[in-house]
Amino acid sequence: MYEAAEKDKAKWSFQIVPDAPDESKVAETLECEALVVGAGLGGLSAACRLKELGVTPLVLEKSGSYSGRGGHFGVPNSSLMVEYGLKNDLEEVARQWIVMSGNDIDQELLWTFLKRSKEAMDWLLPITVADGLAPRLVDCIYPIAPYREFYGAHSFPPKGNIRGSYVPKALYNYAQKMGIECRFKTPVTQLIKDASGRVCGAYAKGENGIIRIDAKYGVVLATGDIGGDEEMCRAYAPDALRTLASQYIPVGCNTGDGHKMALWAGAAMAEEVFPLMMHPQHYAWCNYFFLFVNKYGKRFMNEDSYVQGRATSIMRQPDGYCYSILAGDYAENVQDSLKYGGGIFWGNAGLRYGDPKTIESSYVSVERALNEGHAVKADTIEELADKMEVDKEGFLKTFAQYNEFCKEGRDTQFGKRKELLYPLEKGPFIAVKIGTALLEVVGGVSIDCSMRALDKNRQPVAGLFAVGDTTGGLYGHEYVTTILGNSHGRALTWGYIAAETIAADKNGAK
Ligand SMILES: Cc1cc2nc3c(=O)[nH]c(=O)nc-3n(C[C@H](O)[C@H](O)[C@H](O)COP(=O)(O)OP(=O)(O)OC[C@H]3O[C@@H](n4cnc5c(N)ncnc54)[C@H](O)[C@@H]3O)c2cc1C
Secondary structure, eight states, X not given: OBOTTXXXXXXXXXXXXXXXXXXXXXXXXXXXXXXXXXXXXXXXXXXXXXXXXXXXXXXXXSSSSOOOOOSOEEOSSOHHHHHTTOOOOHHHHHHXXXXXXXXXXXXXXXXXXXXXXXXXXXXXXXXXXHTXXXXXXXXXXXXXXXXXXXXXXXXXXXXXXXXTTHHHHHHHHHHHHTTOXXXXXXXXXXXXXXXXXXEEEEEEEETTEEEEEEETTOEEEOOOOSTTOHHHHHHHOGGXXXXXXXXXXXXXXXXXXXXXXXXXXXXXXXXXXXXXXXXXXXXXXXXXXXXXXXXXXXXXXXXXXXXXXXXXXXXXXXXXXXXXXXXXXXXXXXHHHTTTXXXXXXXXXXXXXXXXXXXXXXXXXXXXHHXXXXXXXXXXXXXXXXXXXXXXXXXXXXXXXXXXXXXXXXOTTTOOOGGGOOOOOSSSEEEEEEEXXXXXXXXXXXXXXXXXXEOTTSOEEEEEEEOGGGBOSSOSSBOXXXXXXXXXXXXXXXXXXXXHHHHHHHHHHO
């Protein structure tokens, strides 16, 4: 674990603990039993569960609304999975997760997630149904080693699409029904500790000035990630600054406020370098696994990789982009390839489990890329090369060599499996431009399995809890999609558990 004030890092401005505000300038004082900072999935889960367990929460949110995004919510073995006749072998999932994370995770946290997330999802499912959503399972996995992914991605469409913001909306509506106070446009700025050193409240910026919040049983930090704070990224996640775009919304709210407040209160970070969730989805959404070339027309990887693996290699190319080359029969080959590979940006990320595996989504996303000017099409490969932003000679050489590998059934350059060596012979040819987008930085505050924030000696910072993207420990050098959507799964589960811990503290204190 890594302390705030390690001497060699004291250069960062966020390490300087700000002075507490002048109490005489406090415009309003609020009281609650637990303060929840941030109304994303983690914060809203914590708040709703707190209220159910008899603890009065107050939710303060920096932006003008609750937050949500994406579409997959991954946990193993929910009751919905049981309905579909699916069951994950948790030991197998854990082993795969650990390997994919380069062994650099807190295995106790992983097992807490694997064992407890089912309960959190089973709690969430009826809340979403009551709000008009129709939960279902998604069929989009990389099915075999070395990047094996497991079923467990849930989606919550109201009418056919998979927008993730519907879930926080359902939780927010549930919170409103239960009478939970949620204040928007009220960023929390600093924690308050009592004489014993226990976190007992916070200051926030209200419309009329400083607000002091007294929170009897503590504060839950659910402020999301650090991706919107350039200095924090330089300190903890330099690769986040190499991606071509950040897709986080609400823009400008994810400035690591919870991480900073935790550091100032004596908590440690779980990782020295934070893992990233980044996807090859800048420019276009379709990349598949055929041939990738960089701006010099050079092939640079075995394209048969999972979503994060493709993103990392693309990000490291000159100017951070590449082209994915498709032949006229690409859609049939994509369909055929799903026996050997898949996952997002290869298979159909919206496919309902149980529905036929169609290739329609391949056509749709490629057509969209062409219409939006992020892909070019030509009858011959020479014409295609003229339309691409690549070194033509280099590209044509690479293309010919790749087709040789396909004919021989052996990729002596990067070792792609022979089953995936589909020759690129049939026109028209399409080149789709791909860059890497940052979704979230998924590292942060060190926590125990009860969601208590920990100091550098792994001792709890009394009264302080952290959930979701404000926390670390679950991923190694990058986010893993061992179960697609597990970042949402984590936010949901950690919020659910934090509420239980606080309720137990309250009951123990009675
Ligand atoms: C485009 C996109 C798509 C994604 N798709 C998926 C997906 O399909 N599946 C998946 O698992 N993950 C996905 N993710 C990641 C996922 O959205 C996050 O991991 C998850 O929402 C984290 O939830 P959270 O509650 O921890 O944080 P957030 O949802 O980020 O919520 C944090 C909240 O805290 C507020 N806040 C910040 N600072 C303060 C402050 N000082 N005071 C008060 N409030 C504050 C913010 O405004 C925000 O509302 C996606 C991310 C992006 C950007």
